[in-house]
Every structure is written in C-alpha cells, then in structure tokens.
Amino acid sequence: MTDMTASPASPARKAKSLYEIDARTKRRNAAETRFRLYGLAAIGTGLAALVVLLITILGNGVPAFKQTYIALDVELLESKLDKNGNRDPDDLAKISTFSIAPLIKNATTELATTMSAEVPGLTEKMVGDMISKEAAGQLRRFILNNPDLIGTTQSFSFLANGRIDGYFKGRVSKESALLDGNVTPEQLAAADILVRKGIMKTQLNLAFLTSPDASDQRPEAAGLGVSILGSLYMMIIVLALALPIGVAASIYLEEFAPQTWVTDLIEVNISNLAAVPSIVFGILGLAIFINFAHLPQSAPIVGGLVLTLMTLPTIIISTRAALKAVPPSIKDAALGIGASKMQTVFHHVLPLAMPGILTGAIIGLAQALGETAPLLLIGMVAFVRDFPAAPPEGFFDPATALPVQVYNWTQRSDPAFFERASGAIIVLLVFLVLMNTLAIILRRRFERRW
C-alpha cells in the first residue's frame, strides 16, 4: 500500500476527489440508468398489454349482458290459436310461429297508429320490424305453457331488434341508419319516444347465459346456454379421464419405473407431447375418434377425449412434481414398519401429494376449457340450437363449447355478434378466474412445505 500511495497511479490522470465524477463514470452510470429503464419499460409494456386487453374485452362485452326490451300487449285471439276451442294440447303443439306472427302484428299496428302522429313517415312495417324475429317463438312457448290464457290479452316483454338495441349501445346512429338496409331513422326516432314513454327498456339480460345460439338475423336472441353445457360436459369427461390416468402414469414413472430406455422414451415423449401444437391433437381426434372409431361429430365425448390427451402431459408433469416433493423420510418410515411399496405410495405418498396434484389438475382443466383449435376440427363449430340431453347419453349429442362459440360469432356478418363474442369471453374468463382462484386456495391452504 505504501508503494502505491508514494508513486502517482498515472501521470496523465490528475488525482481527483472521489466525489467528483469523471466523464467515463458518468457515461457508465447513464448506461446503467438506461438499462434499468429498459427493464422497467419492458415490464410496463407487458402489464399495459394485459390491461388494454382486459379493458377492451370488458368494454366490448359488458353490453352483451344488457338488452333492450319492448313491452307490448298482445291479444291471444282464439280464432288464430285454437280454432276448435277445446284447448287440446296436441292441436296446440301444432301452432306454428307463422300463425302467431299476425297476433304480434296486430299489437305493433296498434302501436304504429298511436305513434304515426309523432314520427312522420313511420309505417306499420317499420314498427313491426323493431321487434325481434324471436318474439313469435317466445309467444308460442308462452301459449303452450299457458293454454288457458288463450282469448285474453297479455302484456309481454319482447326483445327489440338487434339494430334498435345497437342504437342504445352506441353501435347504430341516425346517420349510419340512412346507409343501413335493416333499420331506418324513423325507427330510431320512434325508439327514442318509446323509451321516454317507458314502453322500451334496457335491462339485464340473463337469457344470454341460458338461451341457445340464434341465427344470423337475430343476434339479440343468441345466448351461451348450449355452449356452457357443452363445455361443462367436456370438462367432466376430461376430469374423469385425465386425472386418474395422469396420476396413475405419474405414480408409475416416479415411484416404480426402472431406469431403462423404455422409461426414458416415455419421459421424453411426455415432455414433447406437452409442446405439440394443439391443432395437431385436433387432427388426431378427427382421424382416430371420428373417421376410425366413428364417434359422432361435434359431440362432447370426442371433444373431451381430445382435450384429455392434451391435458395429460400437463397433469403428469405437475403430479410428478408433487410426488417428488414428498420427503423420502416418510417413504422410508412406511417401508421400515413393513409396508409394501404399493402400500407406501397409496397410503402415505399419494395423500400427502394430493393438494399439489389437484392444483395441477385444475390448472390443466382451465387450459382445456380455453382450448379452441382442436375443437374446430372435430366439428364443434356447427350451429347447434338444441340442448344436449343429460349425461351419459348427452355426451354423444351435438353441442358447442364456449371458446368455439366465440369463434363462431366472430365469423358472422352482423356487428352485434362481436359484442356477443366479447360477452362470451367475459363468461369464459370468469370461469377461468374461478378455477385458478380455487387452485391458489388449495395450494395456500393444504400444500405442506417440508
């Protein structure tokens, strides 16, 4: 040390106080600050993308849960509905929506005459078109359920046409109506008046969750009922197959498998399967389950089987991690008091690993719930209006799934379906949040750390 202090380090550089920062240090410190900022910016970008994604989906989708309704008094004319006057259920069942339409038309004509003074140029047909084409079906169901009310006048709350509904949600304006063949500015003016009078109302629309899909012309009536049920059926199948098979496979690989090339092959296989693109599983499902085994198309059973094969690697990987986390001392203790290897695993290791296994299973299930691509290939994009029957027969009935329904709606021309698709996404995300919360709670509450 004494040598160094005696001779100056370098004659070129003047000795300076450490507090005085030279240019090079400044540059290096600036580079340091910049580097930190890049990192912060990267995290900020990622989080901003998440926020924007969620906000746009919520903003687009929340209106799907609200719908515009029109209150109308409809006279259920006996002459149209029950010519014989005997209320025979078999005769009533034959009533077509075609013969019901005039009843609604009578009501709208009445409405049109009261409104024509306020809105010049409003025709009867325009008022009639303000009501959803679904109204006749709604009225038919009401009559079939209440045949004794035929002949009376009842007040109904009908869905408004998708364009009128869009007017209140900001999708349609009086300017755009001029260019639109499906709606006229007069109808929008009439809608304004009806709202003022309290005849037309925008209210919560729970039918979105329960009713089936609807055709292109009636986006206002389209709902998620069939697809939620279809997704539920598939999840039941996935849980019933993937969990036991996955746990059994992991137990074998983790506890029993001898270290041979076969075991190695299986392990490499599983880690590769986890990374195979999901659409390839769709091709597998199409070729094996539909073309070879002749299972029905667009049935939850096929979707469930394909998703099971997809989820298996995820479940196996997390189950093995959970089994590995059980300390060897527990196994040794069990073996030491004379338990067989099988008894050790099933009586001690497996129960202790259960929280971890279930957490992994729920996360795998959540993945399967959001999967779309393989389901497209096995025909689940079909337009399905009938609810599948109760299981087990229902597993073979045609159905759709939540994410596929979203895709299906984005392929339709009416922009009202985009709102529905975003609404469906919200439902899907709510399910996913619930499942993941459950997984986190399970992990927090039951998982033991040794």
Next chain:
Amino acid sequence: MPGQWLFLLLCVLATAGYMIGHRKAVSVSGGSNRVMHSLMPYHGWNVALAAFLSGIAAMVAWGAIRSITGIPDGSNVIGTVLTLGAAGAAFWLSLQQISREFRARNSVETMVKGILILASSIAILTTVGIILSMLFETANFFGQYSWTKFFFGIDWAPNFRGDSDLGMLPLLWGTLYVSFIALLVAVPIGLFAAIYLSEYAGPKLRAVAKPLLEVLAGIPTIVYGLFALITVGPILRDYFAQPMGLGESGSSVMTAGVVMGIMLIPFVSSLSDDIINAVPQSMRDGSFGLGATHSETVKQVIIPAALPGIVGAILLAASRAIGETMIVVMGAGAAARLSLNPFEAMTTVTVKIVSQLTGDTDFAAPETLVAFALGITLFVITLGLNVLALYIVRKYREQYE
C-alpha cells in the same frame, strides 16, 4: 347392449366381487387376521379387480377384432356375452383361490402395477396415434399429388372441382413471417422483463409483476384472437397501414404477429428468469468485485453465461408461435401470398389446416388430405425445435450443477 351399460354392469360385478371375496376371506380365516397371508380387503380387491379387468380386456379385444375384421354392429350380442363370460370366469376363479395361504396382496399389487404401466403407456400411444393418423392420410395425399409440387410449389389455390395448386411455400412463408414478428415483440420485452425482475426488482415488485405477467400466459388464445380481430387489427390499419399506403386490411401479418408477441412475453420472460437465476452468484460477485456496474455485469457476464438457456427459451417460444392457431385464424387473414409487406393479409399452415378440415370435407380429395400433410410438416417442425431447445437447456443446466 350399449357400451356404457356393459361398463356399469362390470362395475356392479366388481363391487359384488369385493363384498363376496371379503366375506369369504373372513369365513376362511375364522375371524382371525393372523392366520391369513393377506389382509381381508385384499382378498376382496383381488376378486373385484380380476373380474373387472378381464371384462374390460374382453371388451377391448372384441372391439379390436370387430374393427379389424369388419363384423357389423348387429353382432353386439357376442361382445356382451364374451365380456360378461370373461368377467364371470375370472370372478369365479379368483373366488376359488381364497385360502389362508393365498397371497392376495401380491396379486392385487401386480394388477395395480399393470394398470399403472398401462396408464403411462398412453403417452406413447398418443404419439403413435398422432404419427400414424397423419402418416396414412399423408401417404394417401402424396399418391394423388406430387410431393415436389407440395413442398416446393409457390401457388396455393385449392379448387374443389379438382386441379388445385397446393404448394406449401406461401403458407410456410406466412407462418415464419408471423412468428418472426411475434418473436421480435416477445424476445426484447420478455428478456428485459426477466432481467429486471431477477436482477433489479425488489421483492415487492417481483411479487406483483411476475404473477401479473404470467396471467398473460393463462389467457386462452381465442381471447387474443378476438383482441387481434376487433382492436389491434383496426388500429394498425387506420393509423399505420392506410396512412403509409401499405394495405387496406385489418387482418395482416403485423396484427397477428404483434398479438402473438404479447402472448409469448410471459413464456420468454419466465423461462429466461429461471435461467438467469440459475447463473451462480459467484459469477456476479466476481464481476462486481472487478468494479463493473450492474448493467455491465448483466451484459458481459450473466447474459453470455445464460445464453444457451436463453436461446433454448427462444426456440421454445418459436415453436409455440409456429403452432399457434386461433390468433392467426382470426388475425392474419386467409389469402396465401408470398410478400414482404407486413401489413398485408397472409396465411399460415395452421389456418389452412383449419380451413381445409372444417365444413364439408371429402376424405378422398387431395384438397382435404393436404391438411394432413400440412399437419405432419407442422408436427415435424415443432418437434424438431422442441427437441433442440430441450437439448440446449438440459446441456446448459448440467454446466452449472
């Protein structure tokens, strides 16, 4: 008898087997555990499992025979009789075996082990199924369409009256272009996020930001697809493509690439995070000791040390991007073209697999079968990338263990 009822019947038989076996074991033992080799429940389980497994085995065997020989569905009675016969025989035989010396536990454990082995072989069966199902149809396809034209053709124009051009190159180009843009977005953001989180961030920020970023990985791809379709696509079209005169379409390589990049951020960041954390602390300390700033340490010590692992992570992300379907179906468009303009709609391998296999399909026409050839190409590419990536990551891990 339909399969599900037969299955239920087998379950009932197995339950009965457990109870009867258990009771017989109790009576054989004369009420004392000590004279028996195995505990009573094992005798019950032995009967139940033997009956159930033989029944299932007969059912599967009969199904296989039927699908190979092509015996029509009407002969279902034989299957039922066979299944129940096998189950009944096993039931009776195993019931006869019950004695004081009978090693029921060993027998049960062998059967359970068999079940476990069977379960783990399903992973192999799945891979074999994937390969076989695509291989057969691909061979079929190449019987009808020349493979040189498929792999090297630059025109994609399927025509359901026949005489289509089914060249793969435009699709492959679209796939690679979209993936490239996705990686261009995901790699810098993901890598910098990982560096910040593992090197700079305090425990509080880390506890919040890391899970939030990982939420991005948990969001289903259909959500990203919708995001591309109704938000990102129109924005890119109105504010970038149209003012610059580059395109008029909302769906474009750029749209799909950017959205897919967002999806891949957590993928890159969490993998790189693990890898950066695996770099030994002594290397950092050495660098600090020589007077390097933190960022210099990262750039000149940590990144070079972690590079193989990071490359592996990027390869895994690339394989994800190549196999991704919903985002490109909804965001990239359907027109097959070879172009450099990122604001033009292009299409990818996965999009065409979906479009050729949905709707009315005729499994004799090359226009449908081409999807299987595309599928196997996709499978081989992603498998190659995965194997390479896993190899690199594993090699890297050994380096520091």
